[in-house]
Amino acid sequence: MPAVVFFEYLVWQYGDGIREYANAWLNIHWFLWRVFSVPLLLRTFFAPFRRTGEHYKRGFDPAAIAQTFLINMITRFVGMVVRAVLVAVALLFQTFALVGGALLLVFFMTAPLVIPISVLTGIVVMIV
Template sequence: MIFTLMFDYIGWHYTKAYKDIVSVWKNFLQFFYNFFSIKVLLATLFSPLKKMHEERKPGLNFEDLFSVLLVNTIMRLVGLLVKSIIIIIGTFVILLVFILGLAVLIAWAFLPILLIVSIITGVQFII
């Protein structure tokens, strides 16, 4: 009976549990991709931040024209800067989650061996 239980555990550990860990890992990666809105930020990278822009007044006024051009250019540059920073932070977080997920998968493979070694070491300390 103990061998049946052990084989069932090892079968679960290296099949279903691995699939579940990969599924959770994918969910984390997808969550952070959507949380930082990387696709949307890349699509609107050169748009003004929060759609803040200046409207021109009717008529031909060069001072107003250059003022609007300057303000809109600055807003686009601020939008580019803020969105770039968010994209960089989001990419860093996604990379970190990827590396941690990979570490969990590798560690999960060696946990049964660690369990057996720990039991043997514990028994040796008792004896």
């Protein structure tokens, strides 16, 4: 039976295994995208921070209009900065996931080689 199991494992490793790995990797990217709500942040990139802001008052009062305009500009700017930070953090995590995933894929694909090599190298390092 050990030979059957080993053979089945090898077939899986370079068939279903790669597909499963790719799915898991994609799921993690999907999760990071979703958890930071990146599409929503981008869609509302210039919206005021936390809906703060003022409504324009009735009548023509240039000073009041200018003041409201300024306040709304500031809240929009704050909103944009906070969103930009969050999107940047999200992209950073995506990069980690991408690089880490690719690295692990290499290890995963070469597992039948990497595992014995790691053990042998370790023994050699200890002896030398």
